[in-house]
Amino acid sequence: MLSVSFKCVVRLQFAIVPIYYYTKRMHIHQGQIAVNEKELNLDLTLLGGQSFRWEKLDGSECKTTYKGVAYNAYWELTQDPKNLHYTVHGDSKGSSDADFYDKLLKRYLRLDFDLNENVNEWRKLHPHFEELSTKLKAVRVLDQEPLENILSFICSQNNNIKRISTMIEWLCSKYGNKIGHFHSKDVYTFPSLESLVEHQDELEVQLRQAKFGYRAKFIAQSVAKINEFGGTKWFENLRKLSYHEARTELVKLPGIGFKVADCICLMSLNHLESVPIDTHIFKIAQSVYMPQLKNVKAVTPKIYEEIAENFRNIYGPYAGWTQAVLFCSELQQFQTEKGVEKSPSKTNKKRKK
DNA sequence: CACGGCCCTGCTCC
DNA sequence: AGGAGCAGGGCCG
Numbered sequence: 447m448l449s450v451s452f453k454c455v456v457r458l459q460f461a462i463v464p465i466y467y468y469t470k471r472m473h474i475h476q477g478q479i480a481v482n483e484k485e486l487n488l489d490l491t492l493l494g495g496q497s498f499r500w501e502k503l504d505g506s507e508c509k510t511t512y513k514g515v516a517y518n519a520y521w522e523l524t525q526d527p528k529n530l531h532y533t534v535h536g537d538s539k540g541s542s543d544a545d546f547y548d549k550l551l552k553r554y555l556r557l558d559f560d561l562n563e564n565v566n567e568w569r570k571l572h573p574h575f576e577e578l579s580t581k582l583k584a585v586r587v588l589d590q591e592p593l594e595n596i597l598s599f600i601c602s603q604n605n606n607i608k609r610i611s612t613m614i615e616w617l618c619s620k621y622g623n624k625i626g627h628f629h630s631k632d633v634y635t636f637p638s639l640e641s642l643v644e645h646q647d648e649l650e651v652q653l654r655q656a657k658f659g660y661r662a663k664f665i666a667q668s669v670a671k672i673n674e675f676g677g678t679k680w681f682e683n684l685r686k687l688s689y690h691e692a693r694t695e696l697v698k699l700p701g702i703g704f705k706v707a708d709c710i711c712l713m714s715l716n717h718l719e720s721v722p723i724d725t726h727i728f729k730i731a732q733s734v735y736m737p738q739l740k741n742v743k744a745v746t747p748k749i750y751e752e753i754a755e756n757f758r759n760i761y762g763p764y765a766g767w768t769q770a771v772l773f774c775s776e777l778q779q780f781q782t783e784k785g786v787e788k789s790p791s792k793t794n795k796k797r798k799k
Numbered sequence: 800c801a802c803g804g805c806c807c808t809g810c811t812c813c
Numbered sequence: 814a815g816g817a818g819c820a821g822g823g824c825c826g
C-alpha cells in the first residue's frame with residue numbers, strides 16, 4: 447500500500463542528505479508503535495486544548511491524519527486498531543538510534559501509562575466516574591516541553607482554542623526555526639528561550655501588534671524571568687521538585703496563577719497529581735463532588751485548594767489525569783450535542799473566513 | 800482574605 | 814448593523 451511509495455521517498459531523501467546536509471540537517475523517518483486505538487484517542491488528546499500545534503489533515507479520505515509539531519519535529523500520525531503510525535521530519539541531533547523517534551513519541555503521548563487499567567481503578571473510587579465510564583474516551587495527558595506549555599497557557603486565559611492556536615502559530619513563525627514545507631505551509635519549531643531572549647527588547651511590542659492583547663506583557667516578562675531563573679536548568683529542577691514546590695515556583699511568573707501553573711505541572715513537569723481547577727471543573731465540583739460549595743460565587747485561592755485537594759483525596763496520585771478524562775469526555779459530549787443543532791451555520795461562517 | 804473591576808481580541812447573539 | 818456579553822484567568826486595588 448502507501449508504504450511502498452513512501453519507502454522510495456525515504457531512499458531518495460537519504461540519497462540527497464549528503465548534498466544539503468550542512469544547510470538542512472533534516473531527517474525523515476517513519477515507524478509504528480503498537481498501541482490499541484482504545485488506549486489512545488488522538489482527536490481529544492491532540493486537539494482538546496493541551497497543545498495548540500496539532501490539526502487534522504483535511505482531504506484524508508480513508509484514515510484521519512493528524513499533523514503537528516512537538517519536540518522540534520514535524521509529525522504526521524495515523525492509527526489502525528492495533529498501531530500508531532508516524533512519519534517524522536526533524537533534526538535527529540546526531541542520534542542514529544533507530545528508535546530515537548519511537549521513544550520521543552512514546553514519551554510525548556505517555557504510552558507507558560496503562561490508561562485502561564487506571565480507568566478501571568478510578569471507576570472504583572467515585573460513583574461519578576463509574577456513571578460516566580461508558581462514555582469515557584482515551585484521553586492521554588501529554589508530556590510537553592515546558593517553555594511551549596508555559597507560553598501557550600499564558601495565552602489561554604480568557605481565550606479559546608482557535609485563537610490560541612493562531613497566536614502560537616504566529617510566535618513560532620516569527621521566532622522559531624523552519625522545519626520544512628508541508629501541505630503548502632511552512633512549518634516552524636517552537637521558539638527556543640535563547641531566540642526569545644535575543645529579541646527581548648522588541649518582544650512585547652511585537653506581540654501587541656500580533657494581537658496578543660494584555661498577554662503580550664506577561665509573555666515578555668515571563669521570558670525574561672525564566673531566563674533569569676536559569677532557563678532549561680530551571681525547568682529540569684521543576685520536574686525534580688515536589689508538585690507543590692514546583693507550583694510555588696511557577697506562580698512567580700507574571701500571568702501565571704494557580705490554574706495555569708497546575709496545567710504546566712500536569713502537562714510538562716510530570717506532576718500528575720496536579721488538578722487544574724477551571725470554571726468548568728468548579729461547576730462539576732459544586733454539583734457533584736462538593737455540594738457544600740453550591741453557594742460559593744468565586745474560586746478564591748482557598749476554595750481552589752480545597753477543590754483540588756478533594757480531587758486528590760478521591761482519585762490519588764494521578765488525579766490530574768482523571769480530571770482530564772472527565773473534562774474532555776464531558777466537553778466532547780456537550781459539543782457534539784451542540785454541534786448537531788448548530789452545524790449548518792457554524793460551517794458557513796468557517797468557510798466565509 | 801474576599802471581592803469586583805479591569806484587561807485585549809474575536810466571536811456569537813440579539 | 815452594531816453593541817453587549819462572553820471565553821477553559823490573573824492582577825490590582
